[in-house]
Amino acid sequence: MDSALRERVTAALHAFERQAADRQDLKPAAVAIVLVDGPSILLTRRATNLRGHPGQWALPGGRADPGETFGEAARRELAEELGLTLGADAELGLLDDYATRSGYVITPVVLWAGGDLQLRPNPAEVGALYRVSLEQLDVEPRYVSIPESEAPVIQLPLLGSLVHAPTGAVLHQFREVVLRGRATRVAHLEQPVFAWR
Template sequence: MTLEWSEDNLRRALSATAEPSSDYELNDPVPPDTPLRPAGVLAAFHEDDGRLLLTKRASGLRHHPGQIALPGGKVDPGDTDETAAALREALEEVGLDPAQVDLIGTLPPHRTVTSFAVTPVLGIIRGSFTPIAEPGEVDEVFTLPFAHISDPARYRIEQRRWRGGWRSYYAAPHGPYYLWGATARILLGLARRLHA
């Protein structure tokens, strides 16, 4: 179902209850006693039309190379929390000044198969913004329309071979961009809350 962009819709979605998500929910049980590293990602929507800022990660990165992702990364010692990490990484990866981001809240953490507990931080980009991709980390910076991101019907379950077996995951392709995995699951959670 298509939902019109509005900041009020986004803010209202944060009041809906939701459980944490996981890369394991369509597959094997969660491994017991695995220590998780905290991380933050920034889901930044432009105030004009709700287009969502995304990156295509560089192919040489250790974690999730070549994948479509929200700007973000692990919490470093200098970060106060996951929100600070998300803002710092967005500045480093795409040149987004934290002063341009109106923070509105967070989603429940998402557990990845690479042992990160990723907290999605929601924000609104104020004013004009021209992204600058960080060489070596980001191959491309682009946006996807709010109508695509916010519609639960755009997300489907697919499978692929991984570490000798089949794994299921969510995907929401759009044009040349194959949105899938943890990023797709995080955004599906938001889409469901937008329609709750």
Template sequence: MRLPEGAAGAPADDPGLDAFLARAENRLSHVAPGPGVPLSNPRGDHDLQPEGFSVAPATPHRPAAVLVPVIDRPDGVTLLFTKRAAHLREHSGQVAFPGGKVDAEDTSPIDTALREAWEEIGLESGAVRPLGYLDPYLSGTGFLVMPVVGLVSREAVLRPNSAEVAAVFEVPLAFLMDPARHLVRSAEWKGRTRYFYAIPFAEHLIWGVTAGIVHNLYERLYA
């Protein structure tokens, strides 16, 4: 890996809840992103590739959704993350937002995100107020991920599913909305050098798709 560099931009001037909600109302998409939808701008790890090559398989891409959980704690706003269980076949041990593949019975990406959050961490859908969508994110494994930003009640009780989740933790929004913490790292993948965002926090490393979604949250609300 090469030495990391910080992303360009200034830290969020006011990462408090009121400012966050106002920006979310004005800057998030309130319909599922897709072709022809205003404010829709598909993103992905390919954004960072200097040669412009795609790191994702060709279409059709598999639809998925994640919940970007926002919590108003007494000492500040946080985002909630999970650490995937070590025995999982895909992305084991990685930091992620609650989420997964779209099921046939899901009527919207919000349904998918809330269902997966219930299955993974026991978060009841009634404890979440959906605020809108970030830009869809194309992963290197061929998923088109719809990030759903949701305000989670601070009173919500979580019951992580140990079969899927090893840990649940929160990171201050002010920390995450400082783009200097959005490092760009690289690794060899399929014979090419692949670049991706990485955000170290305490003993955790938020990277890849999850870090890219965090960066998109900064771009949409604070850049």
């Protein structure tokens, strides 16, 4: 993959003043936005037999273990879910934290994987794996109102479906910061009620 693209992505993330969420009441988690040849990012559908959020769109990720950095947590989860092992040098930067209704603070970690990948999705966690091109990701979101919240629910039209927050919010911020050069915030965007549990 183009080294100039890596430099542009890294520069955009370093210029962005990320906002961390000070929520000691929530569990820390990390997700991986993985740039691969295409250029594309990796997006999954969670396995339908999972107890939490079965079948929902997701970035590889999960709860951070005690003592782990967010980058370490994202890379560990990436290896567990997709069989892709990356070193610390693959970490390009972080986006804003997103506090979920289900009790987590998610820190998005942008990673560079390049090409010639040997991906092995773990069927216990991943129902399906997709590559979303940066061109596909450069879409305008939809916002809908729900009676349960005053905040708008974000819907990102991708792959013939709608990707909701938290994944939709994280991907929208990636698009805004990295592809469009706009310091857009997404922490205020709501999740649909089915994702609250």
